[in-house]
Amino acid sequence: MGKPTWGKWGTWEETEAFLGKQVGQNTGADDVEKGSIRRWLEPKEFDCPLHYDEEAAKCAGHEGIVAPSTMVFTYGIPAYWQPGDPHAKPGDPPKGIPIPVIFDVPAPCTLSFASDIEVEFFAPMRINDTITCSSRLTDIKHKTLKVGKGAFMCQEDTYTNQAGETVAVSRLTIFRFVPPDKGDE
């Protein structure tokens, strides 16, 4: 299921130079709060009192309302625009979400697709928490697939709160490649 996306161009030597290093860090645009939790539950028709009922959350052993665990991705995303940023110009392309292994790590590839993702959860997200996401490039495995020649690259994202506690760690594997006709080196 290949899908053309973005990707910074560069040589494999340049890609390798990023291995094991932090390739991005973002602090979420919004702190954890009831309004954004409600709007996240709404399209999923997800009725769970842990996420809106203080008493129910306490009865279940929490200090108060907690955000859904998988909402950690949302709380790690920076603003698409914030005060101080330049205003958009007519014809500017839409902005993508920050996936540093695609956006900031150069590779001799034009296309990419995400092959798998896993996420582990640790500390809960409480009201007023601020979530920061640090990304590392942890693995590069060269491979030729039907869709083209490239490499499976693993981005490990560690989400922490303002106290420095780890909230979640996710590992996203992305195959970046060039289609066969352009792949002759």
Place this chain on the structure above:
Amino acid sequence: MTEWDKQLYFDDVVVDAELEPVSIPLSLQRLVMEAGANRDLSSIHHDTEAAVATGAPGVYMNTYFIMGMIERLVREWMGLQGQIKKIGPLRMKMFNCVGDTVVFRGKVRQKNEENHLVVLDIQSETRNGETVTAEATVCLPRRN
């Protein structure tokens, strides 16, 4: 309606038992509402022209939405005192597109007596077949 006063205990979990499935119809309105709420505003999830240009039949569910629906499936099954420890590896097999109704299912694969962890096999499907496979690991309370 989920009865939230019911709690699932580790002791009562049976291997191979199936979770009550959850389903969600993907109208364009829902996909837009979801993109705004989960902040993945990539064009492929709400702009038909952009999605079709990448080879998809239409705009489709993003990963955060899929993750959130898996959380709903698991939460409704295990009750308020269960803890989600891990989701994944999660693999996308086919697009969940606008117009589809996506059904999420789960089944108990194994129980670990030492740490009260339960591993679930999760899948989603549309009329076109299986779209996503995943594992989930949860920790459940024990009866006293």
